[in-house]
Amino acid sequence: MATHIVTGAAGFIGSHLVEALLAQGERVIGIDHINDYYDPQLKRKNLVAFQDNPAFELIEADIQDLNWQPLLADVEVVYHQAAQAGVRASWGQGFRGYTERNINATQILLEAAKNTPTLKRLVFASTSSLYGNAETLPTPESICPQPVSPYGITKLAAERLCWLYNQNFGVPVVALRYFTVYGARQRPDMAFHKFLKAVLADHAIPIYGDGQQTRDFTFISDAVAANLAAATVPEAVGEVFNIGGGSRVVLADVLQTMEQIVGSPIRRNHIERAMGDARHTGADVSKAQKLLGYNPQVPLEEGLSQQWHWIQSLYGSEG
DSSP: OOEEEEETTTSHHHHHHHHHHHHTTOEEEEEOOOOSSSOHHHHHHHHTTTTTOTTEEEEOSOGGGSOHHHHHTTEEEEEEOOOOOOSGGGSGGGHHHHIIIIIIHHHHHHHHHTTOTTOOEEEEEEEGGGTSSOSSSSBOTTSOOOOSSHHHHHHHHHHHHHHHHHHHHOOOEEEEEEOOEESTTOOTTSHHHHHHHHHHTTOOEEEETTSOOEEEOEEHHHHHHHHHHHHHOGGGTTOEEEEOOSSEEEHHHHHHHHHHHHTSOOOEEEEOOOTTOOSBOOBOOHHHHHHHOOOOOOOHHHHHHHHHHHHHHHHGGGO
């Protein structure tokens, strides 16, 4: 039985990844600081499905405080999902948390990984925020990154560190640039979670700008499948892949789809455009399709329906 480490195991993507690995019969060490960037109770709820599984061990600690060398002994794959997320909170006073958790923590992990002979893969969770306002849509991996948020800057720095450790020490790194992942357990600061929670409470939902911005939305199960492929496909080492949902959608159209799913009109409250938000994102996923066999399975309407059911189960009793 192989041992895998998932950092950010109590988070949105991390917790789904732990579940998928346990279902495959792997042994999983989950590492999570369970900090208060959002309600820690939500993170603890994410762990409920598997916390009693004998093949799972949770280490509740900051990545920078751990003694990684003995922890990595016998580990074959590390899925580095832990990060300080959120574009809008990365300005001003909050920035230091981003440099610590995104850059410094990644460097500590890479430094330990270079001395781990059993390690076959380190899958790094990167982001479409690297691209900023990309000149080409859909955007290929080869385009020059130009982040428009401090968050994007820190994730770009962490991704670059991965390549340095790959080229200089042979650390078997793969980076996945996620495009707006959604589904059950999505963070409460992310749009779909906020929107559907507001709908449940019969509040107007906040729309930044004119609602004509586009996003590439990726359902959680597709993001997990990409991670599992990135950890096993030999050709993936040293590569970066866009992980998107396969189509760009205008936010206003997403809201219409939401109205159909929830069965009632959604009130909108337009507020000014947020600093650091890209106007458009769109993933060219042809490289991931070719090398990883990545093929997004879940269309937006189906994924949103699943997330709506989860939101109702999460907050429904409060009404």
